[in-house]
Amino acid sequence: MTGVAALLAVTPDPDAVDEHWRRICREMVTAAARAAYERGAQDGYVAAVADVKSAQHGLVRDLELELRRWHLCCRRCRLEGHRNGCRDCEDRTRAAFGQPMAGDLEAEAA
Numbered sequence: 001m002t003g004v005a006a007l008l009a010v011t012p013d014p015d016a017v018d019e020h021w022r023r024i025c026r027e028m029v030t031a032a033a034r035a036a037y038e039r040g041a042q043d044g045y046v047a048a049v050a051d052v053k054s055a056q057h058g059l060v061r062d063l064e065l066e067l068r069r070w071h072l073c074c075r076r077c078r079l080e081g082h083r084n085g086c087r088d089c090e091d092r093t094r095a096a097f098g099q100p101m102a103g104d105l106e107a108e109a110a
Contacts, residue, residue, distance in 0.1 A: 067091065072101060 074088030082089075090101060 070094070070097060072097070074101065 070092050072090050072092055073082055074086060074090075077083055077086055077089055088101075
């Protein structure tokens, strides 16, 4: 055997080498895609939960603001500042909002 013939005899088939590297690349791309999909699915789920929680907090904040709109402080709280837990303050509905409070008529009569 000549030098070239011996070299060709020990050299692997170029098509087999090419197919081997293509298989390795396909496996790497498949593994990377699977990992990215799983990470994206988990990140997407976490982001969706965060969006729902943010919307819930916004609804509670809006509801608290709406309830504060219909809250009437008693005469003392109006003069001295709002006191938490005051039993004379009232949460009103739209229908009863304009009616006088119980303490208002007594204070004017005195």
